[in-house]
Amino acid sequence: MKKWLNRLIGGTDGGAPASTAPAPVADTAAAAPADTGVDLAWYRWLTASGEPDTGGGDGAVLLERLHALARDPAGAAGLVPRVPEVVPQLLHSLADEGASTADLARQVAQDVVLVAEVIREANSAYYRPITPVKNAEAAIVMLGENGLRMLLARIAFRPVINMPADRFVRHAIPRVWDQSVKCALAASLMAPGLSTGVFECYLAGLMQNLGLVIGLRLAGQLRSEGLLPGAPGFAPAFVPALLDASRQLSAAIALHWDFPRDVAEAIAAAGQPGAAHLAQALAQGDRIAKLRMLVDAHVLGENDALVSDGLSSFQRRCFGKLDGLEH
Template structure:
């Protein structure tokens, strides 16, 4: 039986809240110095990730006072529950998707063959037709057939449409009182992370589709963690410590990896997901790309929702992985592609 949060976190009075300072890249990190620069960058990322976790859970942005005595016991119970989680209960991938993605690895596959595979999934057909008729793809001649739409999208566009068709319902299916909002926020981040991963992946020599896919799925397990936390009564959720939320993120990461293996995603994607908790030097090119893209997406999304005063310049935080100009271009492209007005309608 899961204990009540009320017992664990009941406090006589909440401590005074202090607003956090704006999130900025530290001076040492900006100057490219080692030592203090590395620790400053780590502190910056820790603050960014804590704010992101609180935003996903709908918690206030709060400077906490350290781990609560009841949190380790709660975390152990959550670990037990997450280890028993049956990944087979996750929504199944559309039956046609593995065949379609396999066909898309062949650069010479005919448009008629791709259209035949897409045509086996009515929902995917609708999505392909909708995207192909959007302003981005609009042509002088109207779309007359599914094959015409497939050819217009091209292999890269079709890969992205198929991936979104696969993952959007899964990420938006988080249950509980915050389910709809949390699910939309997860998807908003996934889109940005996938876009940033594909953008940076070209500099790291990664396969464009694998980069995009890794970004889309990297926080799949967060929905399950939101469900576990939302099932409990929280007297003062703003008192949850950064260490506790970081440990929850670790549980989410392990669930994401299990889901990726269950879905038999490409080997490079699974490897990149498994490397997210390792040091920079041990990560593969896709692992490094995903690590940076994930945090750029966090910063951009939090800036859009005014959790941050503005999106911080993170261009010089990872000089050993990407040139500052490459990260700066990625941040600019994210800002261009994802207008804050599009996400503001989902805010509570």
């Protein structure tokens, strides 16, 4: 896992690894979510929760488990699957300045699923080709190096985040993956205006929900053990605490996997006052993606104040670009 991630972010196998110390777990009581209203609405829709309750104490054991996993990132990383073998091979070629488009196309051709993914991406509404792209070589030219790296990252993360779950949260996991993809793209679009890395923002967007997926799966396990009666409470204080604990876990695993420290720190700090630019881009992308999903699910209207007044003109254009996004 660490080797292919080093290639993905432009490093080499022989370089000094980043620190594997877990990211500090934030005090969830002191955390300042970027937009609690959007988070509450999204979580309620995500989990099909009923009306808000006033307790939320039944979620305390889940928060404790997430904090414990954040202190043991190696153990937490063992809970998620590995990536397809063709991905690290391609990432190695992307790091080789002598590799031609034809070389990349030949490697893509080794995996028929990857061929379809590359061609579909090049023909997507995001790239809007004048004429349909019909082969892998033309698709790679359309995507460019950064676009191909983003696509490979998404392909690699899909089985990691969109993994099987029990019947309690089976419907929620695909929604989390959908939000991850939309957040990654939205954060990458926010990056230039905040003078931060486009690909780093994309990577942070894909990664930030990994802790939430683990948390949702863990909730099902705790229910089966009789330690978590029913669904975690939809108490206003519980939801931001759960999302924050999940981000801290994602950040700890990111450091364990040798992600750049600024990416891991952005995941941990997204939505907090005075955060670095990468964290700001991630928080903005996260909010835009959640609003897009709530509008698409008809939970909110296109003209809802959260969209019309809560987003800048550029953010609204990004919001529109996420419409119909396939992943």
